[in-house]
Amino acid sequence: MITDVVVLSDSNESSNECVQLNSNNKALPGDSSDFEFPEVNFYHIINEDDVGKSQDADVASCSSNFNNNAPSHQSNNDKHTTSNKHFKQHKVKKLLYDTSDSSSSDEENRNKKRQRKVKNTIGKKSRIQINEEKLKKQEQLTREKALKAIAAKKLKNIKPDECMKFIEITVDKAIANFISVTDVTNTLRDAGVKCTVKTKFISNSITWKRNIENSYVNDDNEICTVTDVEKVSQILVIWNWDEVATKVTNGDFYMSVSSIKCSLPDYKITLVVYGIEDYFAYREQEKNSDKSGTKKKTQKTCTEKYLQLSKHSCNISRKQLETYLNEIQIIADCSSRLINNSQDLALMIYQYTKAIAEIPYKLEKNKNLINKFDWYVMGDNRNTVKVDKSGNGLKRLWQQQLCQFNLSSLEIAEAICSMYPSPAHLIEAYMNCTDDEGINLLKDIPIRRAAGPLTTVRKIGPELSKKIYLMFTSKNGEIVLS
Structure with a gap:
């Protein structure tokens, strides 16, 4: 390996001299320069042993040449040698640090790659699971739709308009x-x-x-x-x-x-x-x-x-x-x-x-x-009474309930409603009576059939009064009213 060294001088000589140092470390020719050689750092990858050998050779040659011409610079040369030693040690430490950093960085990169692979595999698995769940949900929805269509078709086939087919x-x-x-x-x-x-x-x-x-x-x-x-x-x-x-x-x-x-x-x-x-x-x-x-x-x-x-x-x-x-x-x-x-x-x-x-x-x-109610009336959608949120229609509903009794009519229901405007009033009156008084409570209520001078007045009677009393006070649901 050949190393070129450039020597700078401020003497009165006509020209600067260039000295080449060969690979055999030959001595430099005589030089009247009093200056140190500046240090030039080359930032490239070199072998550690070659660096040490080349630096030792350069220091030795420089010290031999400058001993005769510049005895005053001996201390400077010593400083230069110590600095070169420190530089050598620094370089070695730096290389070792770089190698350790590179190895640690490689391990970190490997760990990152492994983590990425794990994340990718987990992501792939999760995506596959999500897709499978979506497919299962879609199949379940399609199956439910098909079952609903079958049930609707079955109901349609048994309806009176379609069953004759x-x-x-x-x-x-x-x-x-x-x-x-x-x-x-x-x-x-x-x-x-x-x-x-x-x-x-x-x-x-x-x-x-x-x-x-x-x-x-x-x-x-x-x-x-x-x-x-x-x-x-x-x-x-x-x-x-x-x-x-x-x-x-x-x-x-x-x-x-x-x-x-x-x-x-x-x-x-x-x-x-x-x-x-x-x-x-x-x-x-x-x-x-x-x-x-x-x-x-x-x-x-x-x-x-x-x-x-x-x-x-x-x-x-x-x-x-x-x-x-x-x-x-x-x-x-x-x-x-x-x-x-x-x-x-x-x-x-x-x-x-x-x-x-x-x-x-x-x-x-x-x-x-039968599944919806314990009992039902065959004509449950006839003569119904609508009651709104304000309570309008409750009186008409109470009259309709009283009309369901046998031997009852709209005139009888209106007569009872005039005395007891709601079921709560009637039940309260029954609670304050004995059995005999309750049975005969409604029998003397007058019934007006029409308006005018030719109207006839009659009473409800004991039979209907007894039925209504049993209906609202009896604890036995199987009892016969008449």
């Missing part, structure tokens, strides 16, 4: 022997009722079935619908008048109904006797005709149906038929209807169909009312 009627073919089935089916289809005709196990019968849409939410939160068929436990059996007359005459009427009941124990049976009114009308005319000429005349003018009636040998009375109908109703739980033409029969079937279709809606309505 899910009912289907099945009519037995054997009914066509005495009834025009096409007239009945066409009337029902015009009313929006599905109707099919086929052979059934019970002859001359009509049954119903309900199509139920069962919806559910699958794993993808999609609404899926499955249609199930539910058989309605109602059956309508239609017998013609001649079959009924024969069974009543032979005594097989009850046995025929009981056999149907045994085959369908869970069904409610309704027996329809078709055309029996014409049979009774014909028998009545036959009894009233005393002359043979009138009989012949009526036979000539009667229709084909009346000819069939005249040929029938069985003779039953209305009283006999009603006795048998009451018997099957009490013993076999079978109701009955008397129908005389196909239009009335179609209307009756439609009424039954509508009643059967509205069964789920009525059951749901009654269930909600």
Whole structure:
């Protein structure tokens, strides 16, 4: 390594001399300069050993050259050497400090990087968790919406306007022997009722079935619908008048109904006797005709149906038929209807169909009312009284409550309100009375029916007074007022 040293002098010599120091540390040529060499610091990375060697060489050469020419500067050279030693030590300490600082800074950077990685991983995990929670919430909301839609659709399907679409009627073919089935089916289809005709196990019968849409939410939160068929436990059996007359005459009427009941124990049976009114009308005319000429005349003018009636040998009375109908109703739980033409029969079937279709809606309505109240009045939305925040309407409400008692009227309620304007006043009067006085408290209150000189005045009476007293003072909620 070659080091260049520049020597500055203020002597009278013509030129400044430059001295080169080679790598072998040769002695400097003679120089008459009395000045020290200024120290020049180079801020670059060097090897510590090379720095020490170069500085020792420079100091040695400078001291040998300046001993002869400048003995007065010896002390300065000593100072220079000590300063160089301090500089060397400072440099070493600085390098050591720099290395230690660099190592500590590296560790700090590593720690920072680790912390950043941990933060990034935590941030990624938290983001993933947040996204998962958002997805779960969205799925839950979509599922709740789907369930609400299913519930709304179910309520809509059982409403009276929509429930008829899910009912289907099945009519037995054997009914066509005495009834025009096409007239009945066409009337029902015009009313929006599905109707099919086929052979059934019970002859001359009509049954119903309900199509139920069962919806559910699958794993993808999609609404899926499955249609199930539910058989309605109602059956309508239609017998013609001649079959009924024969069974009543032979005594097989009850046995025929009981056999149907045994085959369908869970069904409610309704027996329809078709055309029996014409049979009774014909028998009545036959009894009233005393002359043979009138009989012949009526036979000539009667229709084909009346000819069939005249040929029938069985003779039953209305009283006999009603006795048998009451018997099957009490013993076999079978109701009955008397129908005389196909239009009335179609209307009756439609009424039954509508009643059967509205069964789920009525059951749901009654269930909600029972869950909401311990008791309810069937006409709870009629003749109601509105009371505002200022109390307007309380008197009318008190009168309406008094009108609910049997034997009560608006005039009686107004008479009681004139004496006791609120329930609190009446209860206070009852609290200050004995039982006998309380029972007779209201009986002498006069009732004015109208205004004018012709008005009549009467009293409330002991019966209604007793009922009101029991109502407001009795501790037993099951007690009968009358």
